[in-house]
Amino acid sequence: MATADSVRPVLEEALDGSALVLDEVTVSPAGKRRVVRVLLDRDLGDVDAVTEPTAPLSLDEVADATRAVGEALDASDVLGELPYTLEVSSPGVGRPLTLPRHFQRNVGRLLEVRTADGETTGRLVAADRAGLTLEVAATKKTSARTATVPYAEVDRATVQVEFARHDDPKES
Known part of the structure; x- marks a missing residue:
């Protein structure tokens, strides 16, 4: 076969x-x-x-x-x-991101990234050969921040489905 x-x-x-x-x-x-x-x-x-x-x-x-x-x-x-x-x-949104090009094609989307330190959900704002950069929204307990994660530290990453983005200029 x-x-x-x-x-x-x-x-x-x-x-x-x-x-x-x-x-x-x-x-x-x-x-x-x-x-x-x-x-x-x-x-x-x-x-x-x-x-x-x-x-x-x-x-x-x-x-x-x-x-x-x-x-x-x-x-x-x-x-x-x-x-x-x-x-x-084309790959669906539920498919895990495993290669740098998977992250690069999803810049602008909301990701959930799991590392040994825990899970982070944020908007992917940049992806290069070594890692990714997320903008993490503020919560009641933490302020907004930018998180840079090397690919070597990513245990699992997936795109989160959004039905309406609050910061989308087309929605204004």
């Missing part, structure tokens, strides 16, 4: 030259077929630091990538003769 490691080079070649990067690929059995799940993200390039929000992928970008990836898989023999179902999307 084809594995994610054998499919990855085919997908990366199909996306070469696009503004997208392959974030993750999984191949799993589903009855008489397989499901190939592909997670894509915007290619930020080789940047030192990100301080501005990154635009999310549009439906047109995902559709174009789906066509390119599907054609590449069909043209190669990496999946063999068994049929497959292709699912292409």
Whole structure:
């Protein structure tokens, strides 16, 4: 059976030259077929630091990538003769942030970051090669502050869902 490691080079070649990067690929059995799940993200390039929000992928970008990836898989023999179902999307908000580029693409969003010292929730205002910077809102017991956390100290980090941002200029 084809594995994610054998499919990855085919997908990366199909996306070469696009503004997208392959974030993750999984191949799993589903009855008489397989499901190939592909997670894509915007290619930020080789940047030192990100301080501005990154635009999310549009439906047109995902559709174009789906066509390119599907054609590449069909043209190669990496999946063999068994049929497959292709699912292409961008990473969801509940997915843990594990790589510097995951943090860089989420600048401007509210994060919950767990370290050995505890949990901190704050707005991600910058992400560079070494760590992230959060603006932590004031509470009844603490004043507002800025927290810088090296990636090596992050045990878990996730984006928090916000239905309405209080500081969003579009809401004013």
